[in-house]
Amino acid sequence: xxxxxxxxxxxxxxxxxSYLDALSGEDRWAVWRDRGIRFFLAPxxxxxxxxxxxxxxxNLPIGILAQNMCAFEKGAYTGxxxxxxxxxxxxxxxxxxxxxxRQYFGETDSAVAEKTSRALSLGLLPVVCFxxxxxxxxxxxxxxxxxxxxxPVWERVVKARSEGIGIPVYWAYEPVWxxxxxxxxxxxxxxxxxxxxxxxxGEEVASGLLYGGSVNDDSVSGLCEKGTVHGFLVGxxxxxxxxxxxxxxxxxxxx
Ligand code: PGA
Numbered sequence: 001x002x003x004x005x006x007x008x009x010x011x012x013x014x015x016x017x018s019y020l021d022a023l024s025g026e027d028r029w030a031v032w033r034d035r036g037i038r039f040f041l042a043p044x045x046x047x048x049x050x051x052x053x054x055x056x057x058x059n060l061p062i063g064i065l066a067q068n069m070c071a072f073e074k075g076a077y078t079g080x081x082x083x084x085x086x087x088x089x090x091x092x093x094x095x096x097x098x099x100x101x102r103q104y105f106g107e108t109d110s111a112v113a114e115k116t117s118r119a120l121s122l123g124l125l126p127v128v129c130f131x132x133x134x135x136x137x138x139x140x141x142x143x144x145x146x147x148x149x150x151x152p153v154w155e156r157v158v159k160a161r162s163e164g165i166g167i168p169v170y171w172a173y174e175p176v177w178x179x180x181x182x183x184x185x186x187x188x189x190x191x192x193x194x195x196x197x198x199x200x201x202g203e204e205v206a207s208g209l210l211y212g213g214s215v216n217d218d219s220v221s222g223l224c225e226k227g228t229v230h231g232f233l234v235g236x237x238x239x240x241x242x243x244x245x246x247x248x249x250x251x252x253x254x255x
Contacts, residue, residue: 002170002210002231003247004040004065004127005238006095011043013050022241024058032252033061038231039248040065040092045081048089063092065127068101071114083115083122093125095233097149099176113152120160120167127170127210127233128153134177143196146173154201170208171197172233178213180236185213187225194228217246224251 011019023029032039042065043051055062070080086094096119097112112128119126130149132142150171157169173193178184190211198206211223212233223229237243 001036001251002038002040004042004095004172004210004212004231004233005244006042006067006098006212006233006235007044007239008067008100008235009044010239011047013047016043016047016051016054019241020054020058020060023060023062023244026245026248028248028252029061032248035252037248037252038063039244042067042095048086048091052090064090065125066091066094067098068096069094069115069119069124071111071118073118083118083124086124087122091124093127094119095127095129095172097153098129099131099174099179103176109149109152112149113156116153116169117156117160120157120165120169123167125167125170127172129172129174129212129233131174131176131178131213137175137177142192146193146196147200150197150201150205154205157204168208169205170210170231171205172210172212174212174233180214182214184215184219184223185211187223187228190223191225191228215247217243217250220247221250 040063041051045066048064048066052064066086069083069086070077074082074084096115097107101107116126116128130146132145136142136145173190175185194206194209197209208230209228210231210233211229215223215232215234216237220232237247
């Protein structure tokens with residue numbers, strides 16, 4: 001089980017310090033890690049290194065993901081950050097193809113595929129986001145959208161596997177209409193995505209399926225099903241450390 005806090009374009013060094021102060025009050029992080037529960041924070045680029053230092057000095061077993069990276073290796077790409085730079089900062093992995101990147105920054109399916117391939121070749125864990133808009137859902141074209149977004153990325157993963165790269169890839173189903181809106185999908189929707197991924201791409205993709213979109217402490221338990229949902233990508237609710245602790249307690253509280 002994997003949980004990710006996508007901080008998006010939020011937080012400052014002071015806010016990060018208070019956030020980690022609040023998480024440090026919980027003494028079960030190591031217990032949860034030993035049970036195979038992995039928690040990642042995804043801060044904006046400027047805080048990746050600061051966050052790493054802070055987590056290490058507090059001995060918190062929490063990983064770090066970047067929110068994006070450049071598809072190109074290096075060179076004259078003003079404003080971009082490479083996979084090698086993320087690796088150099090000790091980052092564990094990277095969110096790729098988030099709908100906000102697709103919507104506001106024109107990120108294409110083939111760019112997401114390219115980035116995934118580069119992340120894998122440098123040993124970064126890719127978390128690939130996909131999901132339909134409300135209009136696509138209304139038009140009954142969800143499954144086409146999922147296949148169109150996941151397909152090119154999966155081809156690159158297959159190629160990486162043939163080259164002996166075994167790093168897992170996670171696939172975050174994030175319906176655009178559920179992101180930041182307070183509307184979540186229901187478990188049946190996620191089951192349908194899982195079935196579709198299994199049919200089109202096989203077990204490996206289905207077994208890396210995460211869900212994201214307005215997950216909070218009220219909705220999380222109802223979205224959980226062993227064998228279907230392998231974790232959550234959380235934005236708004238995980239800006240609040242108390243909510244992180246409530247969700248962890250709700251999901252993994254029993255000792
Ligand atoms: P949300 O964001 O939890 O605020 O809906 C999720 C995401 O965009 O990853």
